[in-house]
Amino acid sequence: QKEVEQDPGPLSVPEGAIVSLNCTYSNSAFQYFMWYRQYSRKGPELLMYTYSSGNKEDGRFTAQVDKSSKYISLFIRDSQPSDSATYLCAMSKGSNYQLIWGAGTKLIIKP
Amino acid sequence: IAGITQAPTSQILAAGRRMTLRCTQDMRHNAMYWYRQDLGLGLRLIHYSNTAGTTGKGEVPDGYSVSRANTDDFPLTLASAVPSQTSVYFCASSEGGELFFGEGSRLTVL
Numbered sequence: 092q093k094e095v096e097q098d099p100g101p102l103s104v105p106e107g108a109i110v111s112l113n114c115t116y117s118n119s120a121f122q123y124f125m126w127y128r129q130y131s132r133k134g135p136e137l138l139m140y141t142y143s144s145g146n147k148e149d150g151r152f153t154a155q156v157d158k159s160s161k162y163i164s165l166f167i168r169d170s171q172p173s174d175s176a177t178y179l180c181a182m183s184k185g186s187n188y189q190l191i192w193g194a195g196t197k198l199i200i201k202p
Numbered sequence: 203i204a205g206i207t208q209a210p211t212s213q214i215l216a217a218g219r220r221m222t223l224r225c226t227q228d229m230r231h232n233a234m235y236w237y238r239q240d241l242g243l244g245l246r247l248i249h250y251s252n253t254a255g256t257t258g259k260g261e262v263p264d265g266y267s268v269s270r271a272n273t274d275d276f277p278l279t280l281a282s283a284v285p286s287q288t289s290v291y292f293c294a295s296s297e298g299g300e301l302f303f304g305e306g307s308r309l310t311v312l
Contacts, residue, residue, distance in 0.1 A: 099242060123299065134206070134292050134303030135245070179244065186299045189260070194244035 097193030110167040114180035206304035225293030234276040
């Protein structure tokens with residue numbers, strides 16, 4: 092079993108919908124949780140960064156961490172075609188530890 | 203601002219050939235990384251370097267070597283390429299926990 096599980100999709104939703112992307116993990120020592128966005132034929136770029144449990148909001152994006160369930164989510168409100176990309180979750184035990192990555196979920200927003 | 207520059211962008215290589223993927227950063231970050239990305243497997247760490255002059259092995263180091271002679275450059279070498287090394291390779295650097303990636307090098311080994 093992988094340390095971090097992420098449904099590869101693709102997930103296809105109409106423009107304007109609320110999108111929910113999720114990852115589950117098995118290592119309770121993870122403290123840092125990140126979401127990266129990767130456009131086709133580009134490198135990943137950091138979208139959201141959360142430490143420990145709770146929610147973090149940035150514009151249309153909300154990252155949520157539930158450490159008791161070992162489950163993290165990324166919500167996208169008012170989704171746009173420009174949000175079409177692969178979203179990768181990543182997590183680590185600390186700032187000096189290597190990141191463990193999910194496989195990525197491909198998201199398609201239909202106009 | 204260039205950030206991370208990788209070369210070549212893509213390459214087709216015969217099995218058994220030697221290949222070096224180049225990576226240069228202009229952000230003066232201490233830590234640098236090489237990942238490979240394969241469909242369904244996500245990003246897997248090949249080698250890393252916490253500072254110039256030091257390197258370490260990641261999750262999938264076999265068949266690959268790196269060097270870090272200075273802060274800016276972190277080349278990845280395949281000594282004798284095999285078809286299973288067909289992948290997209292990403293170089294990255296980090297600052298404050300955030301990784302900054304290059305645009306990738308697509309390598310096909312036939």
